[in-house]
Amino acid sequence: TSAEGYLRDKARYQRTKRELSFLPFYEILHSDASKWLEQIKAGLAASTCVYAADHGLTFWLDQLKYYLDTFYLRFHREDHIRFVRFAYSLILEKDLNHRIVHKACSLIKSLINEEILNRKHLTLEWRPLYKLYTEIAYERNERNLDVSVVKDVAFTVKEFFPLSATGEILSEIRPYVDVWNDYAMERFIGLFAAFVPLKMSIDEHNKYGAALWFDELWYFYNLVEMNSSWECRIQCIFSAISEYCPGYIDWTPKHTIIFSKLLRTLNLSVRDGKISVGDGTGMGSETAGAEWIVWMLGGPNDSAEKHLSRVIRCIESFLHPLHDGLHTVTLQSFLAALVSEMVRRVRIERVRKKTKRKVPEWMRLTDKQIESFVSMLLPSVIYSAFSTVETSLPSCILRYLAFLAPNLVLPRVLDLVYPSLSTTTEPNRLKQSLECLVEICVPLIRDNGEFEYCNYNTCKRQWITEFQGSSLVCNKTAVTHRTLKTSAKMSTESVEVKRAHKAREPLRRHALVLLDALVSAIDINDVVKLSLAFRIIATFFTLFPIVDCSNAPNNQQYGILNEEEKSLCALTATIPRIITKLLDRVLTLISQLATAVPKDSTTCLDSICDVSGDVGFGSEDEILVNIRIQSTFRSLLNNSSPAIVQLVAEQIYHFAKTTPMENAVAADALCVLVQECTYASPERYFPLYLNHVMENLNDLSWEEKKHLEMLDAATMWYIFLGMVLFSVPSEIILKYREECVEIHKRAISVTCRNAYKAACWSLTNILTTLTEVYPLSEQDRQFTTCRPLDKSLSVRVNR
Incomplete structure (x- = not known):
């Protein structure tokens, strides 16, 4: 990497892309970028001077846009200001074609970054843009400009208008005020929203900003219904x-008034759904209302929190699955906007260094206020998770809530x-429960006891004990109802004791128990459940190292392990069994996919030998299953100990060696597994598979089949298997270059179209691997999982 070059350029330019510094030719790239920028500046100047608008100016505007996409704002502040002024002048130029104006509009939106440029560095005149917008929006649009594009530009650049612009704009648009004329008021509010600057300090608002218009707008808002x-x-x-400007307005x-109006915009119904509160005209404003509410929260005054609590209690019953209706999606959108804006505000206040001082200290949200917000919304969100109106919003809301307060959300989701x-x-x-589980995997794995919580929820029952107990009785369902009731009662009592006397227990152990249960739930007859199960399994495999740590408590070096860590180490003893069961399930699934369905007297449906042109790799569901299988095993093999990798790869190698495939769907699924195994351990398994393929191709009388338009199933299978082996590091390909050239010569020399296409696909992968520069992001994780137990303990990797 070229860290020195990046640090040098970071101080010199407005904003650069850090990822480019990881390229080995960064210095050459830096030199080329500087030359390109000089060419762009010279080209823009020359094309403007000679008025070459149709060709030269268009070309160089495109070049500047490409430069921004590639290098972002890699230029000095003076150049940045000149580019903004140049693009702004093009927008206001009357004689330019509408295509150039639209390009300039797109360019200025890419150039504006208010964290880098502000009113102190650059001011723009508001009146020319105002005249242009009113001309195309409310008068004859003779230039055929897109109104929405120019309006977006106004929203982008209005914070660069001078401070005195607010009073001038108000004087210009106040004649349109007429509360009895909807068209006039819509024009007034539209122009106000598009042109009046809002980002000012408290002192600036008192002199130039909201002090001039707030009382007036509040009167209109209070008046209208x-x-x-x-x-x-x-x-x-x-x-x-x-x-x-948080805290400026009380x-x-x-x-x-605010919360009453917001409640009416939700269009809820009363009297058994026959009468709606509101006429439905305010639908769509719930998002802005939710953002408004979030920025009212905080500070010593809890009035906004109390009013929000009343609103949530009011809508909670409408989110019950029995009360689904037209209002369901609106309410879910309202909750999603609330939670999304809360996450954004927490990030502004606590994470982003450049915005931490944006919110006054006295108004920042405390942990208690955030937990109160989550507790308020959680029952309604859980109701909506089981709604008959299928949307992804409830699970996304739970994801955000789990990041805000995992101590409150995780136990409730586990109880579902x-x-x-x-x-x-x-x-x-x-299905709905698994959708929720997918979204909370990250906070569940992170819940390692590092943080202490004063308030927290606990699971209603001892789920780990119950599931382990049920698995120890040979999968029999001989657990009596009395035993379940007794265990539930005991678990409830223990929960109360934990709350009173013990600290909260981390919940990350549930990941291993759920992993075991989800592997058992793999069933080809339910594709939706199968896809969700694979997605969760892949997420778990990505988030925690797949290493057996059951012997760690016996190691003197780890004598200070707490009870939760010892319990987690004991649970990791089940990992080899879970992996073996997963392999058995997946290979059985592939065998079921390989079941031949005759198409005619010579071929089967979706056969790899079919050259008719209508051969496919399965339906959308089957393709989705293959994608999920690939992501699952990629996560598993990239984050496992060498023993687990060998266990998986050996079993897949034995299966692929003894089970040729004819069905295209099954062949694709098995080739995916082979590809991941060779990538995870190329030194061992690449030569094994390559020798296996070469030996079988030599035994199949290759010279006699070169001119056949349709090859037999065995030959096609070994060609397909050989073509997927080359997704390995370039060093391995160069080491076995002779075998690589030989097998591709054979595949390309045949007349069969399917074999030729497979060879072309493989050659594309090989050339990409040999010529491109790409990061080896798995090396650090593999280094951790490969270390012996006395030097690295995965259950403590996050601490």
């Missing part, structure tokens, strides 16, 4: 001022998942 044409735009303006006296794994009367419940 359910008018979607401009009421929701005022809501967006208030939401923006709350975010850009919303406490106005909370009753475990019963669903054993239910036989509600099959849809399992």
Whole structure:
């Protein structure tokens, strides 16, 4: 890498791409970028001077856009300001073609970055853009400009208008104020939202900003009732001022009006769904309302939190699966906007260094306020997770909530998942529960006891004990109802004791128990459940090292392990059994996919020998299953100990060696496994598979089949198997270059179209591997998993 070059350029230019510094030819790239930038500046100047708008200016605008996409803002501040002014002048030029104006609009949006440039560095005149916008939006658009594009430019550059622009713009648009004329008010609010700057400090707002217009807009907002044409735009303006200048406006006296209006925009129904509260015209403004609410929270005053709690209690019953209706998606969108904006605010206040000071210290959210917010929303979100209106919003909301307060969310999701794994009367419940589990995998694995929580939820039952106990009785369902009730009662009592006397127990152990249960749930008859199970398994394999640590407690070096870590080490003893069971399930699934379905007297349906042109690699479901299998085994082999890798690769090698495939779907699935094994351990398994393929091709009378348009199944299988072997590091390919050339010569020399296409695909992979530069991101993880137990303990890797 060229860290010195990156640090040098970082201080010199506005913003550079860090990933480019990892390329071995960074210095050459740096020199070429500087030359390219000089050519662009010279080209823009020359094409403007000679007025070569149709050819020269268009070309160099495209070149500058490509430069920004490649190197981002890699130029000095002076050049940055010149580029912005140049693009702005092109937009305002009356004689330019609309295509060039649109290019300039796109360019200026790419150039504007308010973290780098602000009003102190650059000011732009507002009136020319205002005249252009009013001309194309409300008068004759003779230049055929896109109104939405110019409006986006106004939203982008309005924070560069001078401070005095607010009063001037208000004087220009106030004549349109007429609360009884919807068209006039919509024009007034539209121009206000597009041109009036909102990002100012408190002192600037008092002198130039909100002090000039807030009382006026609040009067309009309070006056109007359910008018979607401009009421929701005022809501967006208030939401923006709350975010850009937190604490400037005290919303406490106005909370009753704000939350009442918000509740009406949700279009809820009363009296058994026959009457709606609201006329539906405010639909779509719930997102702006949610953002507004989030930026009201915080500080010593809890009025906003109390009003939000009342709103959530009001809508909670409407989210119950029995009450699904037209309002369901609206309510889910409202909750999603609430949680998404809360995550964004927490990131602004606690994570991003450049925005930490944006929110005053007295108004920043505390841990208690965040937990209160999560507790408030959690029951409603759990209701919506089982809605008959299938959307991905509830699971995404749970993901955000789990990152905000894992101590509150994780136990509730586990209480949903475990019963669903054993239910036989509600099959849809399992699908919805697994969708929730997919989203909370990361906080579940991270829950290692590093943080201490004063308030936390616990699981209703001792799920790990129950599932381990059920697996020890040879999968029999001989557990009596009395025993289950007794265990549930005992677990409830123990939970109360833990809350009173013991610290919270981390929940990451559940990942191994759930992994075992999900492997058992793999079933080809339910593709949706199968896909979700593979997705969760792949996520678990990615997040924690697949290493057997059961002997760690016996090591004197780890005598200070706590009880949770000892229990987790004991659970890792089941990893080899789980991996073996996963292999058996997947290979059985591939064998089921390989079942031949006759197409005619000579071929089978979806055969790898079929050259008719309609051969496919399965339906969408089968392709999805293959993708999930590949991601699962890629995660497994890249994050496992050498013993686990050998266990998996040996079994797959034996299966591939003894089970030729004819069905294209099954062949593709097995080739995926072979490809991942050779990539995980190329020194051992690449020559094994290569020798196996070469020996079998030599035994199949190759010279006699070269001119056949349709090869037999065995020959096609070995060609396909040989072509997937070359997704390995370039050193391995160069080491076996003679065999590589030989096998591809054979495949390309045949007349069969399928074999020729497979060889071309393989050659593309080989040339890509030999010529491209790419990071070896798995090396660090493999180094950790390969270390002996006395030097590395994976259960403590996150601490």
